[in-house]
Amino acid sequence: MVPFAAAFVCPSMPVLDPAAATILVVEDEPTVCELAAEALLDAGYRVLTAADAWQAEAILAGESVDMLFTDIDLARNTNGLALARMARRLCPDLAVVYTSGGRANLSPREAVPGSVFVPKPYRPGQLVNLTRDVLRAALLHHA
Numbered sequence: 001m002v003p004f005a006a007a008f009v010c011p012s013m014p015v016l017d018p019a020a021a022t023i024l025v026v027e028d029e030p031t032v033c034e035l036a037a038e039a040l041l042d043a044g045y046r047v048l049t050a051a052d053a054w055q056a057e058a059i060l061a062g063e064s065v066d067m068l069f070t071d072i073d074l075a076r077n078t079n080g081l082a083l084a085r086m087a088r089r090l091c092p093d094l095a096v097v098y099t100s101g102g103r104a105n106l107s108p109r110e111a112v113p114g115s116v117f118v119p120k121p122y123r124p125g126q127l128v129n130l131t132r133d134v135l136r137a138a139l140l141h142h143a
Helices: 030-042 053-064 080-090 124-142
Strands: 022-028 046-050 067-071 095-100 118-119
Touching: 022 030, 022 053, 030 046, 030 080, 030 118, 030 124, 046 053, 046 124, 053 080, 080 095, 095 124, 118 124
Parallel strands: 022 046, 022 067, 067 095, 095 118
Antiparallel strands: none
C-alpha cells in the first residue's frame, strides 16, 4: 500500500493557510464527485472538479492547484495513475491522493512518489482530515 508521505504544495510557494488551498477532485461518478467536492467546500477549500483525465489536464494547465484527489479508473478510458504522472511533470511538487473502489491498495511502483491512497468507500470527514494532513505535511516539508 502506498504510505502516507510528506508532499509539496504546487506552485513553489507554500499555502500559508491550508484551508485556502485549491483541490482538484477527479471522479467520473457524479454523486461521488459531488459528495467529495461538497465536503471539501464545507471545510473551506476551493474545489475544482473533472469527470476524466482530459478535463483534469485542461484545468491543471490553466489553474494553480495545491492537491490532486483522483479516482484511479476514470471515464473515457483515462486513469488517475497516468493523470498524476502528467500532473507531476507540470508541477513536480503537487500533492496527490488516489482513491479507488476497485482495489484495496496501491503499490508504490504504480503511484507518484509521496502520494497517498484512500480506498472507497471513504467518509467525507475522512477525506477532509486526509486533505488537511497532506497539505499540512506539505507546508511543513516546504518550510
